[in-house]
Amino acid sequence: MKQSIMRKLISLGMLLGLVIAFAGSSRYFLTSGNIISIFRDVSIVGIIGVGLTFVILTGGIDLSTGSMMGLVGMVMANIYQYTLLPIPLMLLAGIAVGIIAGLFNGLIVTRLHVPEFIATLSTMGIFRALTYIIAIKKNGLITSQPLKAVDFVWLGGGVGGFYYVIIVFILMAVAGQIILKYTSFGTNLYAVGSNVKAAKLSGINIEKTRLLAYAAVGFCVSVATIFQTARMQNTTVLIGTGMEFNVIAAVVVGGCALSGGRGDVTGTLIGALFMATLNNGIYKFQISTSYQLIIKGTIIICVVIFDSWYSKRMARITKEQKRSEASV
Amino acid sequence: MKRGLLALALVVVMGATSLAGCSSGGRDEGSGSTAAAAGAEEAGGSNGKVKDPYTEDTKIAYIAHDLSTPVNQAWLEGIRSACEYYDNITVQEFNGDSSAENQVQIMSEVINQGFDSIIIQCSDGGALADSVAQAEAAGIPVITLNLDANTVHSALVQMADYDAGRLVAEEIAKEIGEEGNIVIIQGIAGVSRTDNLEKGFRDTIANYSNIKIIGSQAADFEKEKATTVMNSFLTQFDKIDGVFAINDAMAEGASLAIQQTNRLAEMVIWGADGESAALDMIEAGTMTGTIYTNCWDQGSSAAQIALLMVGSEYNYSVLSATPKVIMEPVIVTKDSVGSIAEEDRW
Numbered sequence: 080m081k082q083s084i085m086r087k088l089i090s091l092g093m094l095l096g097l098v099i100a101f102a103g104s105s106r107y108f109l110t111s112g113n114i115i116s117i118f119r120d121v122s123i124v125g126i127i128g129v130g131l132t133f134v135i136l137t138g139g140i141d142l143s144t145g146s147m148m149g150l151v152g153m154v155m156a157n158i159y160q161y162t163l164l165p166i167p168l169m170l171l172a173g174i175a176v177g178i179i180a181g182l183f184n185g186l187i188v189t190r191l192h193v194p195e196f197i198a199t200l201s202t203m204g205i206f207r208a209l210t211y212i213i214a215i216k217k218n219g220l221i222t223s224q225p226l227k228a229v230d231f232v233w234l235g236g237g238v239g240g241f242y243y244v245i246i247v248f249i250l251m252a253v254a255g256q257i258i259l260k261y262t263s264f265g266t267n268l269y270a271v272g273s274n275v276k277a278a279k280l281s282g283i284n285i286e287k288t289r290l291l292a293y294a295a296v297g298f299c300v301s302v303a304t305i306f307q308t309a310r311m312q313n314t315t316v317l318i319g320t321g322m323e324f325n326v327i328a329a330v331v332v333g334g335c336a337l338s339g340g341r342g343d344v345t346g347t348l349i350g351a352l353f354m355a356t357l358n359n360g361i362y363k364f365q366i367s368t369s370y371q372l373i374i375k376g377t378i379i380i381c382v383v384i385f386d387s388w389y390s391k392r393m394a395r396i397t398k399e400q401k402r403s404e405a406s407v
Numbered sequence: 408m409k410r411g412l413l414a415l416a417l418v419v420v421m422g423a424t425s426l427a428g429c430s431s432g433g434r435d436e437g438s439g440s441t442a443a444a445a446g447a448e449e450a451g452g453s454n455g456k457v458k459d460p461y462t463e464d465t466k467i468a469y470i471a472h473d474l475s476t477p478v479n480q481a482w483l484e485g486i487r488s489a490c491e492y493y494d495n496i497t498v499q500e501f502n503g504d505s506s507a508e509n510q511v512q513i514m515s516e517v518i519n520q521g522f523d524s525i526i527i528q529c530s531d532g533g534a535l536a537d538s539v540a541q542a543e544a545a546g547i548p549v550i551t552l553n554l555d556a557n558t559v560h561s562a563l564v565q566m567a568d569y570d571a572g573r574l575v576a577e578e579i580a581k582e583i584g585e586e587g588n589i590v591i592i593q594g595i596a597g598v599s600r601t602d603n604l605e606k607g608f609r610d611t612i613a614n615y616s617n618i619k620i621i622g623s624q625a626a627d628f629e630k631e632k633a634t635t636v637m638n639s640f641l642t643q644f645d646k647i648d649g650v651f652a653i654n655d656a657m658a659e660g661a662s663l664a665i666q667q668t669n670r671l672a673e674m675v676i677w678g679a680d681g682e683s684a685a686l687d688m689i690e691a692g693t694m695t696g697t698i699y700t701n702c703w704d705q706g707s708s709a710a711q712i713a714l715l716m717v718g719s720e721y722n723y724s725v726l727s728a729t730p731k732v733i734m735e736p737v738i739v740t741k742d743s744v745g746s747i748a749e750e751d752r753w
Contacts, residue, residue, distance in 0.1 A: 107519060107520045107521070110519065112519045113519050116515050116516065116519055119515075120512055120515075159434075163434070166434075223507075223531045223532070223533040223534060224533070225533050225557075227436040228434040228435060228436055229435045229436065230434070230435065307508065310511070310537075311507065311508070311511055311533075311534040311537070312533070312534075312536070312537055313507075313531065313533035313534040313536070315507060315531050315533075315534060317505070317506065317507065317530075317531075317595070318507070318508065319508075320505070320506055321504070321506060358512075359516065362501070362513070362516050362520075363520070
């Protein structure tokens with residue numbers, strides 16, 4: 080069996096273990112309302128995770144996704160407050176801002192050759208600062224901005240108890256996986272992450288590939304922001320704070336290597352589900368918040384350690400197989 | 408090529424899905440969460456299920472903005488102290504980690520788990536409005552602490568904020584002879600307590616034509632950030648007569664910065680909340696004053712209101728506005744700090 084499939088099965092097994100543990104310890108866990116709630120919570124992280132998977136596959140990182148959410152939300156709020164532009168145009172503007180912000184990150188990395196960690200750490204601050212600058216003020220003070228148009232808030236709802244954000248997440252995950260596995264862009268992402276020199280020698284435009292990956296994150300962030308603000312019927316200067324770490328955790332737990340070249344959207348989906356299930360289930364124990372954090376952190380460390388051990392073991396097995404084939 | 412086009416088409420469909428159904432034209436703002444409204448209409452004037460919270464199993468959720476702060480810890484202790492005599496009552500705390508989105512998720516969680524009442528310090532009143540409305544519609548009374556939700560709910564138990572800002576302004580004006588330069592160290596922009604305190608302060612200072620607010624800067628309620636902000640003010644301005652920090656932690660940070668430049672004698676330093684560390688600094692003379700609120704009593708009051716609501720037949724839909732309990736603000740200076748008993752310091 081292929082290593083990637085085996086790794087996913089192991090991730091699924093860990094998720095199943097979590098589900099069994101929580102279902103056994105709380106009667107509220109396996110209720111339809113709670114399951115829908117988990118999927119609703121996973122969708123925002125998952126939508127951003129689809130785009131971030133592209134970036135991480137190239138060996139890059141993006142720490143600015145949370146701040147980007149703030150900027151996209153506040154641009155939409157300004158359009159909502161100060162213009163009579165119809166809601167679809169407001170949404171398109173939000174998506175455009177997300178893509179531009181993503182491209183901005185990509186340009187700093189590819190044209191100015193600033194390491195991704197530093198570049199996106201800087202833009203994390205820049206995007207948040209821009210959010211504050213354009214924040215709507217009442218009587219001189221920044222206030223949160225209601226977004227209550229009926230044309231907009233329906234996005235935060237659903238049909239038959241199934242939220243629209245879940246449907247969009249599933250569709251985007253499918254689209255993302257198809258792009259990764261069946262398009263040349265997807266192949267280029269893996270090639271750049273696996274061996275950038277070899278990718279360059281084989282004629283792949285490294286800069287364009289990375290730029291497009293960052294643009295994809297920007298697009299995904301803007302879609303996630305639309306649904307998050309529709310759910311809250313509101314946006315604030317602080318929206319998205321800490322989101323980058325939730326998304327990175329989901330992508331890494333799902334099997335994406337931070338060094339690049341390994342992973343896919345399916346793994347990210349499983350990772351996001353794992354994190355959302357963990358966050359949801361831990362509340363059921365009714366223990367102190369501090370111990371909740373210890374338990375969550377310990378589980379995540381164990382998963383990452385396992386992933387590291389598994390990768391090394393698989394690499395060793397592959398090496399031995401190649402050696403034995405060569406000797407034959 | 409074909410696969411690329413297929414993938415691109417799928418991506419476009421994804422983007423279009425988020426726009427589908429949106430009609431063009433002006434804005435039509437609904438009256439609030441349709442689910443919440445429907446639930447409230449069905450419930451009518453009575454929530455239909457009444458339990459005795461003092462004998463039957465009762466769960467209260469406390470959702471903090473940031474559980475690590477002394478204010479939140481004191482509220483939690485107050486809530487627990489109101490319930491600890493009754494073994495059937497469970498109090499479960501949740502930490503919002505200063506995030507409205509986290510609190511929205513937690514609200515969904517506690518509603519699913521069937522908690523009997525929710526006590527919450529809303530990180531953002533607008534963002535939490537729908538969640539609070541859903542909880543009320545589900546028959547779960549919501550009591551907010553300090554930071555309100557922008558929807559009618561069972562009760563708000565708050566420190567005086569606008570009035571506290573007004574009192575601080577009057578005290579500072581008195582102490583500096585109604586003339587001089589003042590700086591403000593702000594909290595987190597957009598948080599209602601920050602805004603109301605500052606508004607009360609600014610509105611009152613505006614009555615003193617010889618007092619100028621020469622600088623204001625946010626330090627996000629954090630002591631370390633306030634030290635940095637105050638250092639910046641001290642290098643920028645030769646003459647500062649008064650400092651108002653929106654909370655005591657920031658006032659403490661500001662005081663540290665001022666002490667390090669040996670300019671303590673030049674200015675008065677005021678905070679708000681009444682933390683025990685601030686009271687100690689007032690006694691030591693390194694801070695001038697604060698507005699004290701007994702946060703244990705505040706938490707305890709919220710819990711007692713919650714239990715009252717759980718055990719009553721009332722429904723929030725009969726309310727046209729959220730009923731409020733406003734805690735007494737106590738002006739604390741070096742002369743009066745001794746009147747705050749040790750057991751009342753949090």
